[in-house]
Amino acid sequence: MMIVDLVDEIDFKERxxxxxxxxxxxxxLMDVQEAVLAWIKEYPEQTPFVKDLCAAMQSDDITVLPEVSNVMASFA
Structure with a gap:
């Protein structure tokens, strides 16, 4: 039996x-993307934390749903 660590929309929002x-x-997700982009524009010191979160969720042993991955890519 294979167990996959999956990041879905809810996991992403919770993090x-x-x-x-x-x-x-x-x-x-579109509203989340807009809200986070506005937030890091207003508080640029948060950018590294958002990028680190996205990088951690995109590690090799975690599967990210494509729609979540697209939003994460906008924070790069």
Whole structure:
């Protein structure tokens, strides 16, 4: 039996919320993307934390859903 670590939309939002990003679980991914981009524009010191989070979620042993991966790519 193979167990895969999967990052879905909810996991992604929860991790961003834990960073202090101004997002909610109810937002769709496009709204999350806009909110995080505005947040890091206003608070550029948060950028490394967002990038580190995205890098950690994209490691070789974690599967990220494509729609989540697309949003993460916009933070690069």
């Amino acid at each position: 961003l919320i834990a960073l202090g990003a101004p997002v909610t679980l109810e937002q769709d």
